[in-house]
Amino acid sequence: MAALAIAVWTAGNWATVWPVLVTILAIVVVGGAGWGLLRAHRLAVGRDRQWRAQEEARARELSMTEVDALSWQDFEHYVADLCRRDGCRDVVVSGRSGDLGADVVGYLADGRKLVVQVKKYAPERSVSSQDMQKFVGTARLEHGADVALFVTTCRAFTKAALGLAVRQDIVALHRDLLGSWVKGAHLETLIPLNGSGGGARRPPA
Secondary structure (H helix, E strand, C coil), rough: HHHHHHHHHHHHCHHHHHHHHHHHHHHHHHHHHHHHHHHHHHHHHHHHHHHHHHHHHHHHHCCCCEEEEEEEEHHHHHHHHHHHHCEEEEEEECCCCCCCCCCEEEECCCEEEEEEEECCCCCEEEECCHHHHHHHHHHCCCCCCCCEEEEEECEECCCCHHHHHHHHEEECCCCHHHHHHHHHHHHHHHHCCCCCCCCCCCCCC
């Protein structure tokens, strides 16, 4: 009976009811279309971000092909040149064994002393905790580093090595970050990424 009453009332007031029904239907259609467009947009943005990330990774890796061809001695000089490019001064390459972890030494533009350990490793290798321990033991005590930077061509630091780097404020620059540096990222933007590593600012000498 209720359904019949509603039907009778609707028929008798159709002139009033149909615009409301049309409006509701339009809202449903537009809302559904809008949701579909929003979902499609989000999927497109997600795919675009994924593509950009893949292209960025490929570009970084391509930028590393020439680095991979360098000898370890040439790689040390190359890292020194990157430091100079980014405004470091008085940059010196040790170029000898027994340097106690200071392969490259210089000063950032704000006067902080930079000490760099450089390891030319195969990409599939990892920097070990022992490697990091040696650098931790000399970077500040022996060389007075304000910023201690460990640069490697391999893809990763072991969990223990990275944990030590973070605790001891060592900037750990693995292959991907090095690739970004090679491509033009400024050293100052890379310093905060692995370990705090910022050091206290000192006025230029």
